[in-house]
Amino acid sequence: xxxxxxxxxxxFALATPALAADAAEGAxxxxxxxxxxxGEKGAGDGVAAAGLDPKPANFATAEFWKGKDDAYLTKVxxxxxxAVGKSPLMAPWGGVLDDAKIADVVAFMNTLKPTK
Numbered sequence: 001x002x003x004x005x006x007x008x009x010x011x012f013a014l015a016t017p018a019l020a021a022d023a024a025e026g027a028x029x030x031x032x033x034x035x036x037x038x039g040e041k042g043a044g045d046g047v048a049a050a051g052l053d054p055k056p057a058n059f060a061t062a063e064f065w066k067g068k069d070d071a072y073l074t075k076v077x078x079x080x081x082x083a084v085g086k087s088p089l090m091a092p093w094g095g096v097l098d099d100a101k102i103a104d105v106v107a108f109m110n111t112l113k114p115t116k
Contacts (some may be wrong), residue, residue, distance in 0.1 A: 021100075026108030027100050028101050033093060042112040059112040073106045 031105035037052065039045040049056050057064055075083055081090030
């Protein structure tokens with residue numbers, strides 16, 4: 001009986017899709033935690049950007065997106081810029097945002113990609 005229940009639970013877990021990241025929720029977290037440096041639209045022009053060297057990344061440029069995928073963005077958000085050889089001024093947010101919230105932020109960031 002226990003084996004049958006475990007089998008059913010395992011099959012259910014495999015058949016249940018993971019929740020998709022929510023860009024709208026990510027926009028809220030981005031506004032709260034990221035926009036001070038990266039700006040409301042991710043152009044690297046937040047109010048704190050003027051005092052930072054190097055300047056925050058501009059997500060609205062094709063140059064930024066070259067060679068970057070969701071795993072890279074997740075690592076930077078979670079572990080900070082130094083984790084990928086970038087500025088240590090990019091703080092690690094993994095202690096503040098859980099994996100689901102980080103996935104939401106990444107989903108929102110993907111909406112900032114230039115279309116051309």
